[in-house]
Amino acid sequence: MTRRYFGTDGIRGTANKSPMTPEIAMKVGMAAGVAFQRGRHRHRVVIGKDTRLSGYMIENALVAGFTATGMDVFLLGPVPTPGVAMLTRSLRADIGVMISASHNAFQDNGIKLFGPDGHKLSDEIEMKIERHMNEDLSGKMAKPADIGRAKRVDGDLFRYIEFAKRTFPRAMSLSKLRVVVDCANGAAYKAAPSALWELGADVVPIHDKPDGMNINRDCGSTNPNSLRAKVLEVRADLGIAFDGDADRMLIVDEKGTVVDGDQLMATIADDWKRNEMLRGGGIVATVMSNLGLERYLDAQGLALARTKVGDRYVVEHMRAHGYNVGGEQSGHIILSDYATTGDGLISALQIMGCIVGSGKPASEVCAKFEPVPQVLKNVRFGGGKPLEDKRVKSAVDDAREKLGNTGRLVIRPSGTEPLIRVMAEGDDPVLVESVVDGIVGVIADLKTAA
Template identity: 70%
Template sequence: MKRRYFGTDGIRGQANIFPMTPDLAMRVGIAVGTIFRRGAHRHRVVIGKDTRLSGYMLENALVAGFTAAGVDAFVLGPIPTPAVAMLTRSLRADIGVMISASHNPFEDNGIKLFGPDGYKLSDDIESQIEELLDQDLSMQLARSNEIGRAKRIDGVHDRYIEHAKRTLPRDVTLKGLRIAIDCANGAAYKVAPAALWELGADVVSIGTEPNGTNINLDCGSTSPAALSKKVHEVRADIGIALDGDADRVLIVDEKGTIIDGDQLMAVIADSWAAEGTLRGGGIVATVMSNLGLERYLQSRKLSLQRTKVGDRYVVEHMRENGFNIGGEQSGHIVLSDFGTTGDGLVAALQVLSSVKRLGKPVSEVCHKFTPVPQVLKNVRISAGKPLEDNAVRQAIADAEAALSKNGRLLIRPSGTEPLIRVMAEGDDRGQVERIVDELVSVIGSVRHAA
């Protein structure tokens, strides 16, 4: 059944346009507060946000909803998403909320929800919330003497900084490294540079002057050119690019080359395998990760387990099958030894640990494999189910046969837009491009015919 509010990562949309309105945010607070109001103890929610202008509006609306449901609200202010997940457990909260649209522009915002264990909510619980949102919530309101209280919590930045620092091995220090970091004018603009400096690095920061409208604007992991330029300018040993809520990271080496999440997962997997701390016999990634990563891991006698696109599916597979490294090509890397969701700073610290221990430049440490040529194109659809058409099915079968063992084909509907994504990768770039173009043409002709 198609869901009305929740997407692949919480509720998201343009601020002040349905569903991202203060009215719905308040209703989310009441609905979620109702579902997690279990037992006789004082219930509590922790609420963090990134630096978007609309965060003030949604924060107040959520506080109103939760307190109306009888839940005490602990307001954290601007702080990374992984910090919210960590503090949900640390403060023994019943629910955690992050107000963020991650890497999207400032006009968008979103509501991410975490259970008391710090993990994102299951599809079943999200369905329960959706069902409540469409009902009369007046019967769910707390009695007058049971209305929740709200207060801002001090010291949360220090808690997260200490948590992140403890993930760096004790025998490793960042002394002698010049690190350029781009915080995307987002949630980590205070904590990430502070943590790196306290660990001994010489830190040069950009993207640390949020004004409510410049989050992810020509900066951060979705626009790393600014960081690449800064690395050259200050002759940094490494650049770290976070996104708006700091759950993603990309690295820039000393030459200014951008390194994606696939390479970073390979670096961390190699390091942990050598230390004997890698669990599951490999890593978990999505269907979008490059074939080059899979081949590299196989050469190291490690496996790559693939899931649907979305970090929640990666985490579910990790938990069910005993893996402790997983992530996405975009740089959303989950290290379950340290946290329950993607953490850009913690992942970067693991890469820095390898750099220091190996004593080699980042360009050598982080180039584990040569990516296989990968081509992705989208076909916009307005109606019908073109992937069920016989001509499309035959074209897909022919393409898979042509790639055989030398490549990989992935065709999937977008989870957020009326698009069909066509991706192919293989050793022969020309062949890959032809296959994608032919499939786009066939799917497009069926779309127009419909």
Template identity: 75%
Template sequence: MGRTYFGTDGIRGTANRHPMTAELAMKVGMAAGIAFQRGSYRHRVVIGKDTRRSSYMIENAMVAGFTAAGMDVFLLGPMPTPAVAMLTRSLRADIGVMISASHNPFEDNGIKLFGPDGYKLSDEIELKIERLLDDDLTQRLPTGDRLGRAKRVDGVHDRYIEFAKRTLPRDMSFEGLRVAIDCANGAAYRVAPEVLWELGAEIVKLGVSPDGININKGCGSTDPAALIEKVREVRADIGIALDGDADRVLIVDETGAVVDGDQLMAVIAESWAEDGRLAAGGIVATIMSNLGLERFLEGKQLALARTKVGDRYVVEHMREHGYNVGGEQSGHIVLSDYGTTGDGLVSALQILAVVKRKGGTVSQVCRRFEPVPQILKNVRFAGGEPLERELVKHAIAAGRERLGNHGRVVIRPSGTEPLIRVMAEGDDRGLVSSVVDDIVGALRQAAA
């Protein structure tokens, strides 16, 4: 059975347009509330959100849905996605909700659901909720004193701040480091600078004035230009760029150069392997991670397991095979010793700890390998299945043959937009560019 509402990372779309409407959000609350009823006790759900204006609309609709289903709602306010996952477990909730479209522009919004263990829902549970969404739920809802209640929860920011600090050795201090941090005017605008300040760093803050419409706008991990300029201006030792819900991070070194998730995973993998902390002899990444990362890890006698794009697939592979480090090139890094989902702040703290311990500059510490030339282009299509056209299949096969054993071609439809992503990488940039252009040309012809 195909999925109608859930994509690769929950439900997402333009706020106030199908499927991201208040009506559907309320019904998701009802359906998820029914799906997670497991006994006669008072069930509870925690709901966090980012700083989008539409998050208030979605939050109120979901409160109505969950309370209608008989669940008590604990409202966290603006909080990072990893904090919601952590608090779902800490508060012994039956389900957790994060209202956010992550790195998308403010017009979009989304709903991410977590189970009582703090992990994102499996395909099976999402399909169960989808079936309920298509049913008439009115006869399955409680009445009288079995209805749920809602309340705001105090002190959750302090809980997450202490949690993040405890991921480091007790004697770790960032005193002497000047850190520029860009919170993307998003969910971490309060907690992330506070954590770094309490750990002793000198803080320069950007993206900490959310107004409901400026999330991810000219700031954050998807647009680090302002952070790059600020790092150079104030001569910061490091710049940290989070996205709107703070489950991703990119680093800017002291020269203003951006360090992506592949390099950050290499830093953590190497450091943890040296300390005997790296589980399963390697890390997990997606098919989009650079071939240079794979070669670097091989040189360290470490493995790279690849999955489909999407942090849920990375986490599933980590759990199934015992890895404790995984992530994506975008900077969505999962450290399962500490959390159940990507945590941009905790990942940044691990990088800072390595920098502090080694005593070098960020550019020295975080440039672990030379990336293989990699080119990614997106092709928008209005409908149909262009990947099934013979001219596209031929172009893809020809590209893979031309690259041979010296590169890769990855073709994948976006899980959130009507796009087909074409990526190729290899040692010869000219050849890689030619292969991508040929495939893109065939796709555009097929999509016309």
């Protein structure tokens, strides 16, 4: 069966257009409710969301679907995605739902689902839900007396804040750090500043006033320019940028330099190895992580296991092979000793622990390796399968031959947008730029010819 709704990270699209319509959201609730009805206990689902205007619409549709199957719904309000994963377990829910399109602009939205263990659903379970969405479920709906109830439990955000704070080294304090926190006008706008202030930091929050339409707008982990400026303006020790649902983060050091997820994973791996916390003999990252990270870890006697793009695949490999640190270059970092999914706040606390423990500035602590020149370009396409075209295949083969053993080439369709992502890296920056431009040009010519 072909996947119609689910991509690499749940269901995502433009609000009020398929697949992000109230009708489909209600079908998701009904189908997931049927799929997770196990045993005779009173079933429950927790639903969180970021700050998008369309979140109200999607939330209400999901509530209708879940309650129709007899599930009780706990509505968390705006809360980071990892908070939903944590509270799914803490509240003994059968399923967790996050309404968010992550780093996308406000007009998009999405639905991410978690199982009772707080992990994102496997491909098999997502396919099962899709099958239910295409079935007549009228015979599986709850009887009138068994329809579910819904209630708001906004106070449970503080459960997550306390949980995150407990991951910070108990003997340390953030009292000597001035931290600028870019909340991306998203799900972290309450949790992150509160947690850091309670741990002693001098917190300067920015982009912490969501209005439903300003989430990720010129801010957050995908656009840290305003954070860089604020760090320099207030002479902060570091800045932290979250994305819209706060499952990823990047930092800006005291000099205004952006530090990506590869450097942050190397920093945590170093610290955890030194403190005998690191498991698996290395870390897990995706095919998009920089070759410099791989070389650095190798020099430390550590391995880098690569997966296809998507934090879910990183987590699956970590669980299967005993790793406890993994993530993506984008700043989506999974620390499985503490969380079942990427958690921007917990990752930030670990980095700050490294900085406080070293007594050195962030620019020294987090610059672990010199990145290999890397170029990533996106090509939008309207339909078809451009990667199967013989001209594109020929261009790819030619590029791989030119790079030889001194670089890497990764080409893949986006799981959330109609884009082909072309990435190359190697020691020769001119060659890297050339091979990417060559492939991008061929794909663009296909669109013109069509």
